[in-house]
Amino acid sequence: MLLRGISWLVLFQLLGTGLNVLLLPMLPGPILGMLLLFAFLVWRGEVPAPIGEAGGALLRYLPLLLVPPAVGLMAYAEAIAADFWALTATLVLSLVLSLLFAGWLMQKLIDRQQRREGDA
């Protein structure tokens, strides 16, 4: 089951990679694979059990899979040190402002939709 699901996921990624080279060089292969799988799931109307099992297993270990790329930080310590304050300020300020805006906007839109449904 697990092997069959992983084979499906690998197949979709390889299809995505082919599509990336043939038609859509601006989108990464795995992302195209994700869109292809999404279209496949919508077409099927359900998540086939092997794909669900393999996907669940991979996503559960996603943080572990992200450790090796994060360790790549050590190769860029100098680049980070050079721009340290610019980077810190950028990350904190842009996060706080966009988080507040997103929450505020979504709340307003939900309130409006509820009022409308109340009127109708």
Next chain:
Amino acid sequence: MSGSLTAAAQAILQHPLFGFGVTLGAYQLALALFERTRWVFLQPVLLSMALVIGVLLLCGIDYPQYRASVGMLSVFLGPATVALAIPLFLNLKRIRQLLWPILITLALAGSLATALGIGFAWLLGADHVMQMTLLPKSVTSPIAMLVAEQLGGVAALAAVFVLITGVIGAILGPALLTRIGVRSPAARGMALGLTAHAVGTAQALQEGEETGAFSALAMSLMGGATAILLPLVVALVA
């Protein structure tokens, strides 16, 4: 005697499995510490990264050598990205219920998050490679890394910015949202997932199931939209 001990130590350090073993060990240790303390600064990826870097520096192993030994982990990042289609599909019904609020918030707040990132970086004098690396900072790491690489940024650095952004969001987010009167679980989840991706979603899940679901949804949508639109927009502008 000490000569053969040194030889044995060398054989272990040079073994292709050494980096892999250190990564697995560091991750389990980090996970156990995080689960025991629930302290946001002990975010598992952040802590594992610090532990692995510490061990590598102590043993005198450089990054290319380490990367070669964890190839079998890295190869699964692609299929894991493909698997993100599953939660997206499972949330389809919820998306339809609040379709317009979600799409409008995604378009406006998502653009703002991305634009503020590059805007501040430019104002504060970061170079072009740094700017391209900062662009996808609000999306989940596999997508951010792929997009950063595509745009001429640095994938590894993008992962670090994503993590830092997520941790800041999880720490500051809930209190800030409460202060400006955002009460609805859907809106709180949307804000956390949109700007602070997986780390924000973990935080949102602690607030409740609906907050968590909307955060996961916002994370997937923001990831998808960034992956598709950002390279297009950059290609058009540049």
